[in-house]
Amino acid sequence: MLLSIQDLTKSFDSAEGPVPVLQGVSLTLAAGETVALTGESGSGKSTILHLVGGLDAPSGGTIRIDGQDISGLGDAGRAALRRTTVGIVFQQFNLIPSMTVGANIGFQARLAGRTAPVADLAARMGLSAQLDKYPEDLSGGQQQRVAIARALAAAPRLILADEPTGNLDEATADSVMDLMLEAIADSGAGLLMVTHSDRLAARLSRRLHLSGGRIA
Amino acid sequence: MTFAVLSAILSHWRRAPLQFIALLAGLALATALWSGVQAINAEARSSYDAAAQTLLDGQVDRLVPADGGAVTQADHLALRMAGWRVSPVAEGRLNGVRILGLDPNTVPAGVGQIDIADRADADAFRTGDGQIFGRAEALDRLGPVPPEPVPVAEIAPGTVVTQIGVAQRLLDRPAGHIDFLLLDPDQPDGLPRLAEIAPGLSRVAAGGGTDLSRLTDSFHLNLTAFGALSFVVGLFIVHGTVGLAIEQRRPMVRTLRAVGVPLRLLLWGLGLELLIFALAGGALGLILGHLIAGALLPDVASSLRGLYGAAISGELTLRPGWIAAGLAMSLAGVAIAGTGALVKVARLPILAAARPRAWAMGHRKGQRVLTGVGMAALAGAGGLALWGTSLVAGFALVGAVLLGAAAILPAILSSVLRFGESSANGPVAEWFWADSRQQLPGLSLALMALLLAMAANAGVSTMVSSFRLTFIGFLDQRLAAELYVDTKEEPGLEAWLTDRSDAVLPVQSVEVEVRGLPTDLYGTRPDPLYPDNWRLLEGGAAAWQTMFDGRGVLINEQLARRGGIGVGDILPLAGQDLPVVGVFGDYGNPIGQAMIAEPLWTDAYPNEVPRRFAVRTDPAAVPGMIEAMQAEFGIAPDSAIDQAGIKAVSLQVFERTFAVTGALNLLTLGVAGFAILMSLLTLGSMRLPQLAPVWAMGLTRSRLGGLDLLRAVLLAGLTTVLAIPLGLALAWALLAIVNVAAFGWRLPMFLFPADYALLGVEAILAAALAAGWPAIRLSRIPPDRLLRVFAAER
Structure with a gap:
């Protein structure tokens, strides 16, 4: 199993004491599988993504990626995980404004010590003409395609996408989703995607609904 | 509405305390460095003014004895009877304090005047019964003396002023002793010539070699430049912080305008905020500046005293002009830094999207x-x-x-x-x-x-x-010889020194005019001391020998620059037309200087007798030579100057x-x-x-x-x-x-x-x-x- 989560809990401190966000979430995701994570705001969808991506540490439970338990990893271990094993696509693209499109696409792969097929990915995403431009020169849809290409360039085992089309209009969102799903299918990676859109969720192989910090 | 708008504007600082500190500190530091330096300069200049008033420097001409001794009562009386308006002065030092004795009845108007009306008994001062005026620290240093001390801030630091009779008693001088005479600038017409009445006296023009301000201006210019630079550096902080603070509030400005706040009110609010910052930062800066100036002033005073002999007080006085200038600088700084930011706000369209990176872009x-x-x-x-x-x-x-x-x-x-x-x-x-x-x-x-x-x-x-x-x-250059002897005419002294040293070089000069500029003309005896130690800015290695041979003149840089004189120009000096063969560096000297060979000089000025000598000898022999000289000639201890000692103290x-x-x-x-x-x-x-x-x-x-x-x-x-x-x-x-x-x-x-x-x-x-x-x-x-x-x- 590519991803296996067992009894995952996460609480955040507040003035009134710890606030539980995740209360014993368990799920699995196989290689090549695409899973949509839906739920109302505050249900903990993004928190699961952050924990799986090693951006944050869980309060309890285990997360295994390719059999390796990442729940107890320290700062450096989680950083290595982010470099080599997962690719994250954010809603707001989060490109590096000071680097060209080409440099942005290849950045994470090079961090992981891998050779990035920048030209291939750019061609696939329809970005060949934009390689030497800076992010601020691109449209929102183009920027998100760069972000997806960047996540795929490092050939990660698992792609985590947090509302990747939330900032795009419907037509652009569909086109970006087409490209992303096609590229992920070709790469054989798994996809865990947070979305509010039933329409987009329906395009993935499986759908999990989160409510009150639990899988409903 | 105004209060609500102001509250909204000021609420920014609750969320940005670091920015608040940066802005206030930037203004305070900029004002502090500027105003601190200004305070030092103002204090120094005030001291010079007081010095010019009380030390009589550069204000009126003086008559001094040509032989360096005292003015005789006979000369004084002869001048008065001939109609010359002169005023006697006795001066000397006691416990490190300069005592200046004036005759209040004859002292020229505007010279050495002390406003004693409110502070002392004018009659007591005039009759010499016993009042002495000076700064508190000078009076303290003077110690308990018979006259009643009266603290007066306007007098030069390190100086006290009293009636001439009191000064004579304090200095242990005989009654009637006069060191020099002050010449009233307003003299009657048709006076007999000085040489006819008092041939032993010579006239020293005002503002000759003692005008401190020209020299010390150099020092103050540097300090002012430093203060201005510091202010500019501080201004950069203020500019950046004000710009950032306004930029970060663009979304708020947009929202406020969207809900109906007039642009004019917003600009007034932001302007008022900046004004408050300017005043608060400026006031804080003035306090800091005062502390900085207070800490630096003793060192500045020592520097000026050491470099130029200018006495300034080590204490700082809070002056209204200084406070106003400091606050004005702070306000000007904020105005410069804030105007651009306010213009941006004024031009911001209500529907402009909030762009966090707009500032950088x-x-x-x-x-x-x-x-x-x-x-x-x-x-x-x-x-x-x-x-x-x-x-x-x-x-x-x-x-x-x-x-x-x-x-x-x-x-x-x-x-x-x-x-x-x-x-x-x-x-x-x-x-x-x-x-x-x-x-x-x-x-x-x-x-x-x-x-x-x-x-x-x-x-x-x-x-x-x-x-x-x-x-x-x-x-x-100036203290190249191992020993300097500066005394009254002592027959046999030069021969005595010659027998006991490697060389004796008379330091002899007269004041002449070169192209209308006051110039000291020196008669120079050939010696390697000059070429070895004096730095020539122009002229070749042979220049010294040419001058020693009587075939040329060397001039200082000041004379060369002010008179537009260069090597090769002919100057009429000592009755000869001499070509300029070199220009020497002469740091700090306010007037021109020219050097010619000793024989030319003595031929032209046969009556001048050298009273100052540079003595070349083994440095180890200097203390013994001074003792022997004092025993033989009875010259004053401070008339023989050990070069090494002076250099050490000066440095x-x-x-x-x-x-x-x-x-x-x-x-x-x-x-x-x-x-x-x-x-x-x-x-x-x-x-x-x-x-x-x-x-x-x-x-x-x-x-x-x-x-x-x-x-x-x-x-x-x-x-x-x-x-x-x-x-x-x-x-x-x-x-x-x-x-x-x-x-x-x-x-x-x-x-x-x-x-x-x-x-x-x-x-x-x-x-x-x-x-x-x-x-x-x-x-x-x-x-x-x-x-x-x-x-x-x-």
């Missing part, structure tokens, strides 16, 4: 304009360097070089960073260079401040150190100058370091959206923190590399143009590579210290703060 656009302006300023500076000779041109050059260099700094740094990016190997290195370039707009103001601070440090250090080396050279006192400039250097560098710290702290939160994705892709927080520290050090290092040549250009402009235009002599410029290296290390250290805290904050930032960047997207 706006800077990038403005940068292109700034670079153009900077290049134009530097081109103008080049023209001034080539063709400018006046004082205004000198200052314009300094200003153009500094502002031009500061304006093009971001463009230069950007090019260097772009080069680094293109030659970087590896993704982190590439990101580092690219991100550094991205951060440049936010850091550029702080880096400009650092550039100016560093340049000022390098420039002023070069100037002061050059000053010091020249001063040492001057001491070596020791001169080191005080370094204490002052060193302290100002450190303060300016500290302000620049503070600018970097505040820029990094305020940019810290703005940077998170750029750092969070990189962190998400696998760079640890500690590595990001380390890279931020490295970035600050790198940028500071690059700025240092540019600041040193800029500082040297500044020093050159001050020495070669400003000093020459202002004072008529040029200080040679020396380079001090080790000092510059140390300065560079200090600057990098200051930047590292400033960046250390933000870097540590970044390396320890909780992950949820970074995650909020992504969470804030929804």
Whole structure:
């Protein structure tokens, strides 16, 4: 199993004491599988993504990626995980404004010590003409395609996408989703995607609904 | 509505306490350094004014005995009876205090006047029954003396004034003793000539060699330049912080306008806020400036006393003009820094999207304009360097070089960073260079401040150190002999000295006019002492021998510059037409000087008898020779001067100058370091959206923190590399143009590579210290703060 989560809990401190966000979430995701994570705001969808991506540490439970338990990893271990094993696509693209499109696409792969097929990915995403431009020169849809290409360039085992089309209009969102799903299918990676859109969720192989910090 | 708008505007500072501190501290530091230096200068000038009043320097002509002794009562009476309006003065020192005895009935109007009406019994002063006036510290130093002490602030430091009879008693002089006579400027017509009535007296013109202000102006000019630079450095902090504070409130401004707040009210509110900051920061700066001036003033006083013999008080007086000037500078600074930001607000469309990076992007656009302006300023500076000779041109050059260099700094740094990016190997290195370039707009103001601070440090250090080396050279030149004897005419003294030394050189001069300029003409005896120790600025190695042979004259730099005289020009001196064969450096001398061979001089002035001698001998023999001379001739102990002793004392006192400039250097560098710290702290939160994705892709927080520290050090290092040549250009402009235009002599410029290296290390250290805290904050930032960047997207 590519991803296996067992009894995952996460609480955040507040003035009134710890606030539980995740209360014993368990799920699995196989290689090549695409899973949509839906739920109302505050249900903990993004928190699961952050924990799986090693951006944050869980309060309890285990997360295994390719059999390796990442729940107890320290700062450096989680950083290595982010470099080599997962690719994250954010809603707001989060490109590096000071680097060209080409440099942005290849950045994470090079961090992981891998050779990035920048030209291939750019061609696939329809970005060949934009390689030497800076992010601020691109449209929102183009920027998100760069972000997806960047996540795929490092050939990660698992792609985590947090509302990747939330900032795009419907037509652009569909086109970006087409490209992303096609590229992920070709790469054989798994996809865990947070979305509010039933329409987009329906395009993935499986759908999990989160409510009150639990899988409903 | 007004209150609600003001509350909304001011609420920003609750959420941005660091910005609040940065703005207030920037204003306070800028005002403090400026007003501190101004306070020192005002105090010194006030002391000079008092000195001019009470020391009688440079105000009226005097009659002094030609033989250096006392004025006889017979001469005094003869002059009075002939209609000359003269006033007797007795002066001397007691317990280190200068006692000035005046005759209140005859002292010329406006000279040495003391306003005693409110403080003392005028009759007691006039009749000499016993009142003595001076500053409290001078009266304390004088100790318990019979006259009643009356503290008066207007009198020169270290001086007391009393009636001439009291002075004579205090100084243990015989009744009727007169040291010199003051000449009333308003003399009746048709007076008999002085030589007919009192041939033993000679007239000394006002303002000859004792006008302190011309010399000390050089010192104050440097201090003022330093203060102005410090203010500009502080202004950079204020400019950056005000701009950022306004920019961060763009969304709020947009919202307020959207809900119906008139633009005019918003602008008034923001303007009022800036006014409050200006007044609060200015007041804080004045307090700080007062403390800085108070701490530096004793050293400044010692410097001036040691360098020029100018006595100024070591105490600071709070002057209304100084307070007003400080607050005005603070207000002007805020006006300069805030106007652009307010104009931006005025032009902001209500529907403009909130763009967090607009500040940086706006800077990038403005940068292109700034670079153009900077290049134009530097081109103008080049023209001034080539063709400018006046004082205004000198200052314009300094200003153009500094502002031009500061304006093009971001463009230069950007090019260097772009080069680094293109030659970087590896993704982190590439990101580092690219991100550094991205951060440049936010850091550029702080880096400009650092550039100016560093340049000022390098420039002023070069100037002061050059000053010091020249001063040492001057001491070596003027105190080249091992012993100086300065006494009244002593028959047989020269022969006595000749028998006991390697050489005896009379130091003999008369005052003449050369091309209308007052000039001391010296008769010089041939000796290797001169060519070995005196520095010729023009003229070859043979110049000295030509002069010794009576075939030419050597003149000092001041005479050469003011009189437009060069080597080869013919000067009529001592009844001869002599060609100028060389020009010697003569630092600090306010009037011209010319040297001719001794035989020419004695032929022209046969009645002049040398009373001062330079004696060449074994330094170890000097103390014994002084003792023997005193036993043989009974000359006063202070008439024989041991060269080594004078040099040691002079240099020791001169080191005080370094204490002052060193302290100002450190303060300016500290302000620049503070600018970097505040820029990094305020940019810290703005940077998170750029750092969070990189962190998400696998760079640890500690590595990001380390890279931020490295970035600050790198940028500071690059700025240092540019600041040193800029500082040297500044020093050159001050020495070669400003000093020459202002004072008529040029200080040679020396380079001090080790000092510059140390300065560079200090600057990098200051930047590292400033960046250390933000870097540590970044390396320890909780992950949820970074995650909020992504969470804030929804």
